[in-house]
Amino acid sequence: MARxxxxxxxxxxxxxxxxxxxxxHVLVLEVDMSEDMKRxxxxxxxxxxxxxxxxxxxxxxxxAQLIRTKKYRALLKDYGELTERLKRSxxxxxxxxxxxxxxxxxxxxxxxxxxxxxxxxxxMQFLKDRDDLNxxxxxxxxxxxxxxxxxxxxxxxxxIHFKKRxxxxxxxxxxxxxxxxxxxxxxxxxxxxxxxxxxxxxxxILDKFQQDEVxxxxxxxxxxxxxxxxxxxxxxxxxxxxxxxxxxYGALVCKKIRGKLRVYMHLTIEGHAAPKYKTDGxxxxxxxxxxxxxxxxxxxxxxxxxxxxxxxxxxxxxxxxIFHAEKxxxxxxxxxxxxxxxxxxxxxxADGTIKKGYKKWVKSKRYIxxxxxxxxxxxxxxxxxxxxxxEDVNHLRCIGDTxxxxxxxxxxxxxxxxxxxxxxxxxxxxxxxxRRKRFGKSLKNRCPGTFQAVLKTRFEMTGGVxxxxxKMFRASQYDHxxxxxxxxxxxxxxxxxxxxxxxxxxxxxxxxxxxxxPDFSAPDRETCLKTFGTLNEMHIKMIDYIKHAGIHVLNSGxxx
Numbered sequence: 001m002a003r004x005x006x007x008x009x010x011x012x013x014x015x016x017x018x019x020x021x022x023x024x025h026v027l028v029l030e031v032d033m034s035e036d037m038k039r040x041x042x043x044x045x046x047x048x049x050x051x052x053x054x055x056x057x058x059x060x061x062x063x064a065q066l067i068r069t070k071k072y073r074a075l076l077k078d079y080g081e082l083t084e085r086l087k088r089s090x091x092x093x094x095x096x097x098x099x100x101x102x103x104x105x106x107x108x109x110x111x112x113x114x115x116x117x118x119x120x121x122x123x124m125q126f127l128k129d130r131d132d133l134n135x136x137x138x139x140x141x142x143x144x145x146x147x148x149x150x151x152x153x154x155x156x157x158x159x160i161h162f163k164k165r166x167x168x169x170x171x172x173x174x175x176x177x178x179x180x181x182x183x184x185x186x187x188x189x190x191x192x193x194x195x196x197x198x199x200x201x202x203x204x205i206l207d208k209f210q211q212d213e214v215x216x217x218x219x220x221x222x223x224x225x226x227x228x229x230x231x232x233x234x235x236x237x238x239x240x241x242x243x244x245x246x247x248x249y250g251a252l253v254c255k256k257i258r259g260k261l262r263v264y265m266h267l268t269i270e271g272h273a274a275p276k277y278k279t280d281g282x283x284x285x286x287x288x289x290x291x292x293x294x295x296x297x298x299x300x301x302x303x304x305x306x307x308x309x310x311x312x313x314x315x316x317x318x319x320x321x322i323f324h325a326e327k328x329x330x331x332x333x334x335x336x337x338x339x340x341x342x343x344x345x346x347x348x349x350a351d352g353t354i355k356k357g358y359k360k361w362v363k364s365k366r367y368i369x370x371x372x373x374x375x376x377x378x379x380x381x382x383x384x385x386x387x388x389x390x391e392d393v394n395h396l397r398c399i400g401d402t403x404x405x406x407x408x409x410x411x412x413x414x415x416x417x418x419x420x421x422x423x424x425x426x427x428x429x430x431x432x433x434x435r436r437k438r439f440g441k442s443l444k445n446r447c448p449g450t451f452q453a454v455l456k457t458r459f460e461m462t463g464g465v466x467x468x469x470x471k472m473f474r475a476s477q478y479d480h481x482x483x484x485x486x487x488x489x490x491x492x493x494x495x496x497x498x499x500x501x502x503x504x505x506x507x508x509x510x511x512x513x514x515x516x517x518p519d520f521s522a523p524d525r526e527t528c529l530k531t532f533g534t535l536n537e538m539h540i541k542m543i544d545y546i547k548h549a550g551i552h553v554l555n556s557g558x559x560x
Contacts, residue, residue, distance in 0.1 A: 014232050021241055023461065024248065025273045027213050029203035031191075031252070031263040038254075038261040040196040044137075045168040045254045051127040052141045052169060053162045058123055059115060059149055060160055066113040067152075075106050110153070120146050134195050136179040140172040140251075166375075170266065171195075172251035180250045184221050189214060191250065191265065203265050208281065212274040216245040217267075243271025258376060272461060286394050288462055293400035294514025296475065296506050297452055299413060299442040300554040302392065303506035305514040308399045310538045312507050312546070313392075314554055315446040316385040323552075325381050326445055332374040339367040389451050393458045401464040403455060404513045404520065407471065410449040413439040469520040475509040480528035493557025504556060507539050 008016075033041075066072055082099040086092065110116050120142050128138035151157035163169060171193070173179030183190040183200065190200045205211050220227050224246065231242045248268040255262045276285040294305045303312045316322070340361070341348060347359045363371075396403070415438060443449070456466045469475070477485045482498035488505070496502050503511075512523040515531060545551075546558050 011229075011232065014236060015228060018228075018232050018235050018241065019270065021235075022244070022270050023241075023272050024268055024270055027210070027217075027267045027269055027273075029210060029214075029265045029267065030206070031201055031265050032204050033201035033263065034199070035261065037197050037199065037201065038263050041171065041193075041252055041263050042168065042254045042261060044133075044195050045171055045252075047131050047133060048137060048141050048169050048171065049163045049165075049167065051124065051131055051133065051138065052145055054127055055120060055124055055142065056145055056148075056160055056162055059120060059145070062113045062115040062119075063149065063152055063160070066109060066115055069109070072106065072109050075102055075109070078102050079106065106153075115149065115153075117146055120149070134173075134179050136173045136175060137171055137195070140174055141169060143174075144169065166256075168254045170251040170253045172249065172266075174249050176247050176249050180252065182247055182250065184218060187218065189217070193252065209274065209276050213245075213269070216274060217247055217269060220245045221247070246270040255379075257379065259372070287398050288464070289397065289399045289401060291400040292402045292404060292514055293396060294510040294512070294516070295396070295403055295405040295455070296509035296513060297405060297408075297448050298506055298555070299410070299439045299448055300446045301506055301556060302448075302451065303504075303510040304396060305507065305510040305535060306400045310507060310510075310535060310542050312504065312542060312553055312556060312558075313551075315392075315448055315451055316388045318384055318388045318391070322381070322384065322388075322445075325377065325384070329374065329377055329381065332370055332377065336367060336370050336374065339364060339370065343367065385445075385447055385450075389447065389454055392451070393454050396455065397458055397462060397464065401459070402467070403459050403464065404467045404469065404516050405452070405455075406473065406475065406513070407468045408449055408452050410439075410443055410452075414443060467516075467520055469513065469516055473513075473516070473520070473522060475512045475523070476505065478512055478523055480512070480515075480523060480525050480532065483525055493555060501536065503536070503539065504543065504558065506556065507542070511535055511539075 079099060079102045082095055082102065086095050086099065089095065107116075111119075121139070124138050124142045125135075127133075128135060145160070148157070148160040152160055171180070176182050179193065179195075181192045183192065188202055190202050192198075192200050205214060227244050228246070231244050234240050234242050246269070248270055250268070251266040253264045253266055255264065277283060278285050289308070291307050296303045297315075300315055301312060302315050304310065314322075340363075343362050343364045344359075347355055347361065349355055458464075459466045474485055477487055479486050479497055481501075488495060493505050494502055495505060511532070512528065514535075515524050515527040516522070517524040543558055546553060546556075
């Protein structure tokens, strides 16, 4: 007998709307389990990695064949042109219809070359049956890989990437009652994952914030239906979205830290995170300010201007240790290269370049030890950058609630500069290869894109406002004293305005962003003239402090 389809009630429909509009955050807790279970978790994650790489290889082959066809490239070009036209006239129904037809043709070609969601899911079903994987874990892995495929198809990315050995994907179950099951006993959270053992395991609570989060989650699980009904009723009556702290799903993340196996539970919870307090348990750790903040985000530095404070500092930096850590990373990489060359001399040509074709690489014990040290150092540096970014964003939130900044363009800065096809360039190339360096190392070490993403999320989640000015704002070229745009070289970090006042370039850009007009299309000259005197005095004091403290701000033009 065929199973009848469940007809959703009005309440269930409203609850689905509520959950789609609710905010979510992730609580990270270290798992308390036996070493044997940890090894099984690492093995499961590695099997997911291998299956994901096989699926990636299959999709990559289809993508290469699809993008090679002239017909698909023509459709992709037409789709992009119509999208740009639709941005300029969003209510044009003819353009919408034409773009929909092109999208339908592109979808048909994707299915013909087996580059579709159904093809990816079907092939993963074959792989998970062969390798004995849980269906929910395999499906979650397919979603991650398909997100990368969509970036190639629609987002302008060049290729999808594989997971190297040691890069373990998370073991994620998109439902709280499947794969990783949540239990409550004796006022504690317990979990069970049948793929790594039949034993239940719990998590470690390390601080008050984690305990507050767990207490709110336990409070929801004590009466989940009642909490959901109250939240849905409030949404229907007042339109307010309340935080329920419903556990949505969990994921196990495997990490090897200082030679030890560590497993973390990433719990996705409905609602905003609980507030953090200082050691007294009463004073909030972070306060929220009011007012505008103009922020100029560079490749290595950030400058900001507000009515309370102005600043210029290096991105992703906590003290001066980052310089030594980055230098140590480079030293270890050179050390590894010397060891690899000494152990594998037959894999290199006489001029030091690597030979083409298949090669067998031998790793010495010394090389393996250096590799472990380098991996651990990279992990610590990444954590330090993350903490520094959040500290800077929280400080900015303390001095204002409205951010005005420029649109991000860091992806374009990663690409190499185009080769100049001129007679002088050709003559220079014949003598010495012309450098086409961009900002790859700076972006890797300072993470300006991550800083801007965290900045936007933080302000929007705490009731603030985030604005991006229009592309023709040109904050680095405008001079409010001359009321004109004056083009400057990138190397010119300090420059004189029309009235003779010398300003630091990055800070002055943040000053102009702070004084943007209501539609954020250009600086408001009248406001600039009113506020420049006071803010410039703060700017001069800031530069004096940087000089006397001996702070090295990268590419600032300020001599210590």
